[in-house]
Amino acid sequence: MTKIRLVGIGMLPQRDLTAGGLAALRASKVVLYSSFPHLRPWLGSLGLSRIEDICDHYADGGKDVDNYTAIVGAVVGAARRNGDVAYLVPGHPNLGVTATQRFLAMAATDDELDVEVVPGVSSIDTISMDLSLDLLERTCVIVDSNRLLLLRQQLDPRAGVLVYHASAVGTTTTDYREPWITNRIELLQRYLVDTFGEDHEYHAVVSQTVPGVRPRVSRGTLGKLSEAVRSIDYGTTLYVPPIVKRGVDENFLRLLDSGVAATRGARE
Ligand SMILES: C[S@@+](CC[C@H](N)C(=O)[O-])C[C@H]1O[C@@H](n2cnc3c(N)ncnc32)[C@H](O)[C@@H]1O
CATH class of the missing domain: 3.30.950.10 (Tetrapyrrole methylase, C-terminal domain)
Incomplete structure (x- = not known):
């Protein structure tokens, strides 16, 4: 079985990395990142086995889809070679991250591939x-x-x-x-x-x-x-921000005012 952990590292990783995120990074044979070269020294201080920079797969001026394909390919390749890797994702891996959807879709059709999402503090x-x-x-x-x-x-x-x-x-x-x-x-x-x-x-x-x-x-x-x-x-x-408009549902307001909603549970 090949395992990929998509680890949400939060917005300011030095503040936001969760206990679960740190455990996932430490449990992985290789930790890959494609967009945080400045984090290298901090990652080095976490006691991880191996850290791999794949930022060259994220080309400025490149087509979005080509970049995603290159990154997903590099991570899956590393996972197949090493058995078990983590890939760093800014914020939460399930918020606006096309690569996450690609990894999950691959895992859904491949019994030998396990993809785990480790949540992070999002924007x-x-x-x-x-x-x-x-x-x-x-x-x-x-x-x-x-x-x-x-x-x-x-x-x-x-x-x-x-x-x-x-x-x-x-x-x-x-x-x-x-x-x-x-x-x-x-x-x-x-x-x-x-x-x-x-x-x-x-x-x-x-x-x-x-x-x-x-x-x-x-x-x-x-x-x-x-x-x-x-x-x-x-x-x-x-x-x-919303435009604040007057006007509420008067019946619902009366319900709130009467306290019925709050006491209903006690009557039933
Ligand atoms: C690819 S999505 C990644 C979102 C990320 N997974 C998260 O959990 O916040 C990138 C978008 O997230 C938002 N974003 C990323 N970094 C941000 C920041 N430092 N402050 C506010 N919004 C940010 C922007 O709307 C940006 O276009």
Whole structure:
């Protein structure tokens, strides 16, 4: 049996790596990473057997799909050679990571391949921290910018929106150094303005990923989003707060006021 552990290392791994994540790394014969060269010294301090840098498989300017294919191929190859490997994933492996879906799909059709997802602290966690926001308090939906536009998904202005991959609108290439060159953010701007209006605010959030570098939150209005394209980098998520509207379901409000919902369990 060949085993691959997809280990979520959180946003700031030195702070976020979980006990489960550390145990998974220590249990693996080889630990591979494709996008964190700066983490090498810290990884070295964790007492891991072997660490392998496969960052050359993640080409800036390359097609997204080619990059995923190269990375998945390198990890599966290492797993077949060594029997047991871990692959580092930023944040949580199940949030916006195409490679995770590929690994899981392979395991579903290969009895000899076992893929384990080890959860990590995601950008949803750190963004809510950076904005001092409880996302349930005023409701929030999470969207991928390209799927939003492709599927013309209906937004409700009474719910907030977290827009992922805002640095790669309308492009299928990986441009992590200068994403603004290919980013068609004006298309996203138009779509959000249709729902929220051009004077409505957005918050562009970059959570902390490196010790000593503070999180960055910049604000603007949706009508001018495209003017800020250069500040929207690979690690930026947009938060659009909900439009607060008066008007509630009066019957449901009476139910809450009467305390019936709270006492029902005691009566049954
Ligand atoms: C490929 S997804 C990876 C998400 C990651 N698995 C997670 O759990 O947060 C990349 C997207 O995550 C968001 N992201 C990544 N790093 C971030 C950061 N430091 N702060 C805020 N959002 C970030 C951005 O929307 C970016 O386009």
